[in-house]
Amino acid sequence: MPLLPTPAPPPERPPQRIVSLVPSQTxxxxxxxxxxxxxxxxxxxxxxxxxFRQKTRVGGTKTIHLDRVHxxxxxxxxxxxxxxxxxxxxxxxxxxxxxxxDVSCLPDALRMIAQIGALTHRGAEAQALIERxxxxxLAFRPGPHWxxxxxxxxxxxxxWMVAGGDTFIHAMLTAAGFENVFxxxxxxPEVPLADLPQYAPExxxxxxxxxxxxxxxxxxxxxxxxxxxxxxxxxxxFSWYGSRLLEAPAYFQQLRxxxx
Numbered sequence: 001m002p003l004l005p006t007p008a009p010p011p012e013r014p015p016q017r018i019v020s021l022v023p024s025q026t027x028x029x030x031x032x033x034x035x036x037x038x039x040x041x042x043x044x045x046x047x048x049x050x051x052f053r054q055k056t057r058v059g060g061t062k063t064i065h066l067d068r069v070h071x072x073x074x075x076x077x078x079x080x081x082x083x084x085x086x087x088x089x090x091x092x093x094x095x096x097x098x099x100x101x102d103v104s105c106l107p108d109a110l111r112m113i114a115q116i117g118a119l120t121h122r123g124a125e126a127q128a129l130i131e132r133x134x135x136x137x138l139a140f141r142p143g144p145h146w147x148x149x150x151x152x153x154x155x156x157x158x159x160w161m162v163a164g165g166d167t168f169i170h171a172m173l174t175a176a177g178f179e180n181v182f183x184x185x186x187x188x189p190e191v192p193l194a195d196l197p198q199y200a201p202e203x204x205x206x207x208x209x210x211x212x213x214x215x216x217x218x219x220x221x222x223x224x225x226x227x228x229x230x231x232x233x234x235x236x237x238f239s240w241y242g243s244r245l246l247e248a249p250a251y252f253q254q255l256r257x258x259x260x
Contacts, residue, residue: 014121017074017075018039018076019038019041019076020038021064022045022079026038026047027242042058044061056072064085064088070095075097076099079099080103101116109168109242137175140249140252140253150203152180152182152203152205153178154204156210160192162182164183165180165185166186193224201225206218
């Protein structure tokens with residue numbers, strides 16, 4: 001999906017009816033104090049919980065109900081290159097201002113926060129949030145005996161899918177002190193479990209989203225990689241690139257401490 005150009009300069013009048021098609025950006029809008037302005041979200045925009053219960057849901061991130069969006073008459077729609085479907089976004093862009101983010105690393109995420117702050121006339125709030133996130137990551141320090149641990153991060157089951165090297169998850173794995181064994185792969189490749197031992201992972205991270213891995217799935221991995229440590233991973237900490245980043249460094253610290 002080509003990025004639609006960021007409005008420059010920001011619109012003279014702050015948007016009054018915003019639809020967010022991206023869960024992490026929905027939470028960001030909440031952090032920027034846009035309670036009244038946000039009128040529509042997706043069914044996966046579970047944070048904040050009050051918005052999930054009260055705001056109009058326009059479908060899933062990849063199954064937007066265009067009629068529901070039309071009924072809301074938005075003056076700004078926020079989408080994402082990876083999470084949303086190009087054809088749906090382009091259809092909406094024919095009628096409404098649409099801004100599409102493209103985030104694959106922490107600097108991208110911070111730029112996205114600044115850009116959304118400008119679009120919504122919340123620039124000061126966005127800058128304050130960026131500074132707090134930067135401080136949180138600067139405060140994250142590896143333990144004295146830590147070394148990068150070879151890890152595979154699973155996002156789906158049957159077919160088994162992992163995070164490759166050109167993803168935001170990969171960037172967060174690196175920040176958390178892991179070496180992604182699938183760094184040379186693109187996006188989210190399928191990996192047969194039988195092939196996993198050849199990558200020699202020391203840690204297998206099973207994400208809580210989009211597939212909700214649980215302890216009951218550990219046995220399947222233990223059978224093929226008995227030497228690897230298997231952990232459940234909070235998917236929001238590894239893949240949400242809005243204000244959730246404030247909590248990510250402390251979570252990474254706890255995760256690494258648990259592994260040793």
